[in-house]
Amino acid sequence: MILSDSLKNELQHAGKIVFFTGAGISAESGVSTFRGEGGIWNKFKPEELASFQAFMKNADMVWEWYQYRRKIVHDVVPNAAHLAITEFQKYYPSVVVVTQNIDNLHTRAGNKEVYELHGNIERNYCSACKKRYDFLEFKDNKVPRCECGGLIRPDVVWFGESLPPDELAAGEFAAEHCDVLFSVGTSSIVYPAAYIPLQTKKAGKYVVEVNLTETEQTRYFDELIKGKAGEVLPAILEEIKMFRKPLP
Numbered sequence: 001m002i003l004s005d006s007l008k009n010e011l012q013h014a015g016k017i018v019f020f021t022g023a024g025i026s027a028e029s030g031v032s033t034f035r036g037e038g039g040i041w042n043k044f045k046p047e048e049l050a051s052f053q054a055f056m057k058n059a060d061m062v063w064e065w066y067q068y069r070r071k072i073v074h075d076v077v078p079n080a081a082h083l084a085i086t087e088f089q090k091y092y093p094s095v096v097v098v099t100q101n102i103d104n105l106h107t108r109a110g111n112k113e114v115y116e117l118h119g120n121i122e123r124n125y126c127s128a129c130k131k132r133y134d135f136l137e138f139k140d141n142k143v144p145r146c147e148c149g150g151l152i153r154p155d156v157v158w159f160g161e162s163l164p165p166d167e168l169a170a171g172e173f174a175a176e177h178c179d180v181l182f183s184v185g186t187s188s189i190v191y192p193a194a195y196i197p198l199q200t201k202k203a204g205k206y207v208v209e210v211n212l213t214e215t216e217q218t219r220y221f222d223e224l225i226k227g228k229a230g231e232v233l234p235a236i237l238e239e240i241k242m243f244r245k246p247l248p
């Protein structure tokens with residue numbers, strides 16, 4: 001059995017579930033994480049590729065890097081962890097995903113209510129006039145120009161930039177009003193996103209961490225389930241099916 005008695009009790013009575021996710025939930029789909037073994041930031045310098053200054057300094061290089069990451073995301077599919085969240089929607093009236101990931105895999109998996117704190121690599125906009133260029137295929141690795149002449153950039157949050165206020169507010173509201181929050185596959189060190197699970201604790205609700213290892217925030221949470229997200233979330237769901245019926 002993977003569920004502790006206290007988590008089982010919480011999940012028996014819960015109505016609102018939040019999944020706060022990081023790069024680790026997409027690792028089993030073949031999308032690299034940022035830190036740790038094989039992490040993106042071991043190979044690339046964030047200050048050279050993931051900041052507005054870097055974009056202004058060498059827009060083609062930054063754009064080419066996002067084209068490279070888009071190709072990776074296009075070539076992979078959601079894994080068992082993303083799909084398990086879709087299944088949770090059949091057993092709980094409210095299932096909200098608050099993610100730091102820009103890979104669009106939650107939405108592709110059928111997760112209905114998803115708030116993207118760091119943007120989405122499939123969306124773009126003009127850095128001058130803000131005109132949107134979403135879900136378009138850009139063949140060229142050279143940075144494209146808007147009809148206004150401005151440089152088109154990916155709609156992702158670069159270091160030093162603020163999070164999208166509506167997504168953040170919706171994520172905070174969900175975290176403060178949920179019954180159980182799962183913090184899945186995140187190193188919990190990048191703020192303000194990493195405040196989200198702490199808001200659930202502050203509201204006196206139950207927080208479960210799902211990760212291969214302990215993180216900076218494990219001590220604040222109710223429990224850590226060590227393991228791969230693509231194995232742990234489906235296993236939790238199998239046990240939930242033993243004490244909950246699907247919603248009518």
Ligand code: APR
Binds near residue numbers: 022023034039187190
């Ligand atoms: N299942 C569960 N957890 C996993 C798995 C897995 N299969 N694989 C890795 N992990 C865990 C790692 O142990 C680590 O704690 O996922 C975490 C990934 O941490 P990071 O690489 O730091 O990613 P994340 O927390 O999402 O980074 C936050 O930093 O670089 C910025 O904007 C970027 O959104 C990103 C933010």
